[in-house]
Amino acid sequence: MMTRIGVLGAGQLGQMLALAGYPLGQRFVFLDTSGSPSADIGTTLVDVQGEQLDAFLAQVDSVTYEFEHLPVELVKKIEQHKPVFPSSRALAVCQNRGLEKALFSQLNIPTPEYRLVNTLADLQQAVAELGQQGQRAVVAKTVTEGYDGKGQAVLRSVEEAEAAWQRIGNRELIVEAFVDFVREVSIIAVRGQDGRAVFYPMAENHHVDGILRYSLAPLPDLSEAVQQQAEQYIQALLNELEYVGVLTLELFQQADGRLLANEMAPRVHNSGHWTQNGAVTSQFENHLRAVAGLPLGATTALAHTCMVNIIGKQGDAAQLLQLEGTHLHLYGKQEREGRKLGHLNLVAADLPGLLQQVTAASQCLPGAPAPVFSFVK
């Protein structure tokens, strides 16, 4: 009855998957290619040289991953031996911003205007065009890799293009027009092996320096129509990719309510951590139910919940736990500037109460930015 789940990557997402999977009768083997695993649960094979793949395959029934910066060839190779969810095709699309945007367009999912560039001259032209001759900034990103704000440059004029090209270029970049948006939101969906999909209520996300700080859900001012629009977009992606597992779609919401797709992640996502304490079934459990071919659980929100990331410094656990409605999730990592060490899920019966709790929690976390939400005027 025990299902052995192989996980590519061995960080906090893997750890939280394992914690959610134990009660389903699952056990976990992690393949870490970074040399610095932190999952610290189940079995971890550290495999910087690529010599442990056979040992890994011998110990698992099916395979998933906790981060998308994996060689697609590795995942294709694994697929020849064990079921992999999500598939290598989904991975290939999600790890290349060019393919991702092309898929969005193909499925009629609106995005900010963008250009793919391979040379400095093309970058300069894209900055001029998308920036409307200096009227607005643009963002250039490496097409592959790069996350949490790494591998990105914000350009306010054509003159800044050369320095950006030196720093992150010399390879394909995607250049995107900055759009006027009210807020960043995300939708998390899960599709089972039977093709049925479930959707969580959308969250509003706040980043500082490219790192997520706060996610709040459900949203008091998000219309049912907008939630359904997001569900349609992500459903189209799930169907096209014959996706199994959790898929996250990050979007910008504009003043008129419309959504523009930013990017997607083929995995459990930081903006879905609130579901651990704020939804009937967490994103971690639902991902594993999908991977194991089990029926998916309800995604209904239980209350008003805000996820607060713990970055760089851990803060005082006793002080944090004294706050009402606080659920602490530490990853067991050493403190280091900019590092995700854990998160809090704050849960409250009403929104004003929640906002008070978030403010109180942020004051207990060294270096945490003041929480600002778009719906608080």
Next chain:
Amino acid sequence: MMTRIGVLGAGQLGQMLALAGYPLGQRFVFLDTSGSPSADIGTTLVDVQGEQLDAFLAQVDSVTYEFEHLPVELVKKIEQHKPVFPSSRALAVCQNRGLEKALFSQLNIPTPEYRLVNTLADLQQAVAELGQQGQRAVVAKTVTEGYDGKGQAVLRSVEEAEAAWQRIGNRELIVEAFVDFVREVSIIAVRGQDGRAVFYPMAENHHVDGILRYSLAPLPDLSEAVQQQAEQYIQALLNELEYVGVLTLELFQQADGRLLANEMAPRVHNSGHWTQNGAVTSQFENHLRAVAGLPLGATTALAHTCMVNIIGKQGDAAQLLQLEGTHLHLYGKQEREGRKLGHLNLVAADLPGLLQQVTAASQCLPGAPAPVFSFVK
């Protein structure tokens, strides 16, 4: 920041403690003296011969236990090196039904009438007196050890005493009068290192052949006065024992509402598993918060919850997870008659809905008795 918790015993309670402790930044080392550990998380030292104690002590910051049938001398020895919660004194009382009953009496906690007996003649006399000359049955139990209905005998007449003495006697027994009770209930309390205590709403428990099958909480027909009475009783025990951690008190409720203490357990308890999905903070997390000297979390019930034990046969996980509001908790054990393999927590917004779910779940579990609750007429 990482706290290393040592756990004496390595069964499912230890496993669920570890799953609740990871997010608090805790890691776990189990000392298993049975030779058949099943926790399967963290580090397990199998130590049937008693040779691993030093290795265990070297790896832990503080120690707790998941079952009470431990040599008190072992725990006293550990206390000389590391903090142990609950203390060896609490353990000594809880593992001896004679000391336990004496403590109940000392603290004015009412119990069924009882006698301690050391000989067959005393047993016969106790059966005659407590059984009111054959008017009612009595139960004889070994003073130490015995759980899940083992080491017990129900006697309906003095004539049955000799066979019972042969089977479970030849050592001290406690003989208790059967009382007319409406139901079995339990209260779970947690006391922190600062002396503050929190209490969960009481649960109604249904046993079959001495094995717990259903626990339901909160109770629709339990008055606030009865809840407070139970809290007073358990608070007296916590104070007297200077207790730290989860303490469980099982009680009989009589037709007039009054409570009689049956027994207590110095640990997280099967009748508190509903708190994993039905309360703000689970009994497991609160036990570990207490052990680590952290503030305790709220014990408020989130909804109507029923815990259904999975005994002997595992049932079909996919079928169970298809039921609304179902949370599955498998322990990763092989099927065996009478063995606790896992449990379900069923959660519903209203009681009629919950009772329907419980009936549906019981029909998916091979050999599960039909659920019967005292408040359903």
